[in-house]
Amino acid sequence: VQLVESGGGLVQAGGSLRLSCAASGRTFGINTLGWFRQAPGKEREFVAAIGWSATSTDYADSVKGRFTISRDIARNAVYLQMNSLKPEDTAVYYCAATAMLRTSTRLADFDSWGQGTQVTVSS
Secondary structure: OEEEEEOOEEEEOOOOEEEEEEEEOOHHHOOEEEEEEEOOOOOOEEEEEEOOOOOOEEEOOOOOOOEEEEEEOOOOEEEEEEOOOOHHHOEEEEEEEEOOOOOOOOHHHOOEEOOOEEEEEEO
């Protein structure tokens, strides 16, 4: 499975961005998709995940109420709508996929990763 993110950029605090991730290759093996992020000098952390049916979602406490994950099964795509962005949201955002049927917050559960897209939020 190949994952390609897009939509990152520079935005002022309080602004919005929408990240996209397109999956290709052996996509029939994908059930759960997720977004993770890694800020400079910090470990990669969970942001959000969505299950196959798109009715099951999970969010990190730090983004609940501000970020929304969604997916388009027909397009093999997953999106992350980010609103009310804060400087602490600045990071490289990674799309990830797993064959697991339930959503997961654990990096180790995801076996396919994109190359990442930079999100920078200025104060």
